[in-house]
Amino acid sequence: MTTTLLDETMLRDDTARLRAAAEFVREHDSASLLPLLLPGIDGPDLRALAGHCRFAHAGTLLFPPDEESLRAQLADCGLAVDTPPQPSVVVRERLARRHRREPAELDVRILRPQVSGAAGGERRAVEIFALTVPPHSDLERIAAHERTRGHEAHLAFEVDHPDPLVLRGLCAILARHGAHPDGGGYNPHEDGTVFYFTTPADEACGYRRLELYAHGDHRDALAAHLDDPGRYSRPSARPPAETLLHLLTGAWSTQALASFARLRLPEAMDTRTAHRAEDLARRTGTHPRGLATLLRCLAMLGAVSREEPPREGFRLTALGALLREDAPASMRPLALMYGGPFYRSFGALDHAVRTGRPAFDHLFGENHFDHFARDPELADLFDRSMAASSRMFEPLPAHPALTAAARASAPATVVDVAGGNGELLRQVLTAHPALRGVLLERPHAVATARRLLDAAGCGTRCDYRAGDFADVPSGGDVYVLARVLHDWDDDRCREILRHCARAMPDHADLLIVERLLPADGSPSLATAWDLHMLCNVGGRERRADHYARLLADAGLHLHGHTPLPLDAHVLHARKTPVPCPPRT
Numbered sequence: 001m002t003t004t005l006l007d008e009t010m011l012r013d014d015t016a017r018l019r020a021a022a023e024f025v026r027e028h029d030s031a032s033l034l035p036l037l038l039p040g041i042d043g044p045d046l047r048a049l050a051g052h053c054r055f056a057h058a059g060t061l062l063f064p065p066d067e068e069s070l071r072a073q074l075a076d077c078g079l080a081v082d083t084p085p086q087p088s089v090v091v092r093e094r095l096a097r098r099h100r101r102e103p104a105e106l107d108v109r110i111l112r113p114q115v116s117g118a119a120g121g122e123r124r125a126v127e128i129f130a131l132t133v134p135p136h137s138d139l140e141r142i143a144a145h146e147r148t149r150g151h152e153a154h155l156a157f158e159v160d161h162p163d164p165l166v167l168r169g170l171c172a173i174l175a176r177h178g179a180h181p182d183g184g185g186y187n188p189h190e191d192g193t194v195f196y197f198t199t200p201a202d203e204a205c206g207y208r209r210l211e212l213y214a215h216g217d218h219r220d221a222l223a224a225h226l227d228d229p230g231r232y233s234r235p236s237a238r239p240p241a242e243t244l245l246h247l248l249t250g251a252w253s254t255q256a257l258a259s260f261a262r263l264r265l266p267e268a269m270d271t272r273t274a275h276r277a278e279d280l281a282r283r284t285g286t287h288p289r290g291l292a293t294l295l296r297c298l299a300m301l302g303a304v305s306r307e308e309p310p311r312e313g314f315r316l317t318a319l320g321a322l323l324r325e326d327a328p329a330s331m332r333p334l335a336l337m338y339g340g341p342f343y344r345s346f347g348a349l350d351h352a353v354r355t356g357r358p359a360f361d362h363l364f365g366e367n368h369f370d371h372f373a374r375d376p377e378l379a380d381l382f383d384r385s386m387a388a389s390s391r392m393f394e395p396l397p398a399h400p401a402l403t404a405a406a407r408a409s410a411p412a413t414v415v416d417v418a419g420g421n422g423e424l425l426r427q428v429l430t431a432h433p434a435l436r437g438v439l440l441e442r443p444h445a446v447a448t449a450r451r452l453l454d455a456a457g458c459g460t461r462c463d464y465r466a467g468d469f470a471d472v473p474s475g476g477d478v479y480v481l482a483r484v485l486h487d488w489d490d491d492r493c494r495e496i497l498r499h500c501a502r503a504m505p506d507h508a509d510l511l512i513v514e515r516l517l518p519a520d521g522s523p524s525l526a527t528a529w530d531l532h533m534l535c536n537v538g539g540r541e542r543r544a545d546h547y548a549r550l551l552a553d554a555g556l557h558l559h560g561h562t563p564l565p566l567d568a569h570v571l572h573a574r575k576t577p578v579p580c581p582p583r584t
C-alpha cells in the first residue's frame with residue numbers, strides 16, 4: 001500500500017493528539033476537571049457530581065490506515081492494551097449520521113489503554129476510537145473533516161452506582177451549569193450506556209464534550225436525555241406539534257439574546273456570582289419582573305444559569321459571556337445585527353421568496369452594503385459582526401499556499417480582496433513575518449483595516465487600495481476572497497473572479513473562504529445562511545461543485561477544499577489545472 005507525505009503528516013498529527021490525550025489523563029482528576037468543564041460550579045452541585053462521577057478517560061478519534069500503524073502509534077505514546085478492541089456502536093452511528101454513510105461501512109473499534117494518574121493511585125485510560133482509513137479510500141474525506149472538528153474528543157466520567165434517579169439528578173445538575181445534551185446510546189457489546197453533553201468549558205480545558213458512562217442498560221434515562229432537538233438538526237422524537245412549537249418560537253430566542261446584549265446585562269453579571277433579579281434590575285435600570293422573566297427564558301437557552309437557595313439568583317454562563325462587549329471574539333455585534341436590521345428584514349422574507357430579490361433592499365430602500373456604509377455606527381457594527389466569527393480564519397496561515405509563499409526566496413505578497421476590517425490579513429501577516437499584504441476595500445472599510453493592522457504591528461508590511469472589485473491589484477502571490485462571493489449572484493461572482501484571474505500571475509494561488517452547502521442535503525449551518533443571503537444580501541451559499549463551475553468560467557481551476565472552524569471551508573484555486581512545482 002503506498003502512502004504519501006500528506007498521509008504520513010496526518011499520522012504524525014494523530015499520534016501527537018494521542019500523546020496529548022494521555023498526558024491530560026495523567027495530570028487531571030475529577031475535582032480539578034469538573035470546574036474546568038463547568039466554570040463556576042461549586043458547593044453541593046460540585047460535591048454531588050464529584051461524589052458520583054469518577055474521571056475515567058479522555059477520548060479521541062484516530063484514523064490509522066491499518067492495525068499495524070495503530071499499534072505503532074500506541075507504542076510511540078508509551079501506551080499498551082491488554083484487551084482486544086471492541087466494536088463501537090455509538091461513535092460508529094454518530095459518524096454514519098454525520099457523513100450520511102451506512103454504519104456497516106465504518107469499521108470503528110474501541111481500545112482503552114490504561115494510564116495512571118500523576119499521584120500514581122487512580123487507574124484511568126485513554127479511550128481510542130479507531131476508524132480504519134486505507135490510503136486513497138473515500139473515507140479520507142471523513143477523516144479530514146473529523147480531524148478539524150474534533151467532534152469526538154471528550155472527557156468521560158464513570159457513574160459509580162448508577163440508578164435511574166441518580167442518572168436523572170446528575171443530568172439535571174449538568175444542565176443547570178450550562179451543559180447541553182448531545183446524543184448518547186447503549187452499547188450491548190459492553191452493556192454500558194453513555195450520555196454525551198457539550199459543556200461551556202474553559203478555553204484552557206481543550207475539551208468541550210463530556211460523557212457520563214453508566215454500566216448497564218439505562219435506555220429509559222437515555223430517552224429523556226436524547227429528547228432535545230437542535231434548531232438545525234434532524235427532527236426529534238417529540239410529537240410533531242411540540243417540535244413545531246419549539247421551532248415557531250425561534251424568533252423569541254433571537255430577541256431574548258439580542259435584548260440581553262442591548263441592555264448590557266452580560267456586562268453587569270459575572271460567571272462566578274449569582275445575582276438576584278431585583279438587584280440586577282436596580283443596577284441596569286430595568287423592571288424587576290420584566291428582567292426576571294427574560295432571565296428565566298435565557299436560563300432555558302443556556303445564556304444564564306439559575307441558582308438555587310441559598311445563592312438564589314442568576315449567574316452568567318460561558319455562552320452568555322460571549323455577549324459581553326469585552327469578551328475575546330465577542331458575539332455581541334452579531335446579536336445586535338441579527339436582532340436588529342437583519343431581524344426586521346427577515347419579517348419580509350415572503351418578498352424575497354416571491355421575487356428572488358432581497359427583503360432588506362425592499363424594506364430599507366437600498367442594498368445592505370450601501371445602507372451600512374452611509375451610517376458609521378452601522379458600518380462599525382457590521383465590521384465587528386464579521387470579526388465575531390473570524391475564529392474560522394485561525395487555521396488559514398497554515399494553508400500550504402501561504403506557507404509556500406512565506407518560504408519563497410523573494411518576498412511574497414498576499415492580496416486580500418474585499419478584506420473587510422483586516423482581521424484575516426492580520427492573522428496571516430502575524431504568522432508569517434516574511435509576507436507582505438495588500439488589502440482592497442471600499443474607502444470606509446480601508447480606514448478601519450489600517451487601524452487594526454497598525455495596532456497589530458503589521459502596518460509597515462501592508463498596502464491599501466480603496467476601490468472596487470475591478471481594482472484588484474496585479475502581481476500578488478496569494479489572493480484571498482473571504483466571505484465575499486456568497487454576497488453576490490452567479491453573474492457578479494464570475495465578474496469578481498475574472499478581475500482576480502486577470503490580476504493573478506500564472507504561479508499565484510487563490511484562496512476562497514466560504515460555507516459550503518452539503519452535497520447530500522445533510523443538516524448544516526450553510527443551509528440557514530443560504531436563506532439569510534437570499535433575504536438580506538441578494539447572494540447565496542453554494543456547493544463546492546458550483547464554485548468549481550464559476551471558477552472555470554473565469555479561467556481558474558479548483559484544486560480542492562479543506563474544512564475550517566464554524567462550518568466554513570477554504571477552497572484552493574489556480575490558473576493551472578495541475579499544481580505548479582513549489583516556488584524557490
Ligand SMILES: C[S@@+](CC[C@H](N)C(=O)[O-])C[C@H]1O[C@@H](n2cnc3c(N)ncnc32)[C@H](O)[C@@H]1O
Binds near residue numbers: 369483
Ligand atoms: C461579508 S464582508 C467580508 C469581509 C472580509 N473578507 C471578511 O471575511 O471578514 C464583504 C466585504 O465586501 C466589501 N465590498 C462590498 N462591495 C464591494 C466592492 N464593490 N468592492 C470591494 N469591496 C466590496 C464590503 O465592504 C465588505 O467588507
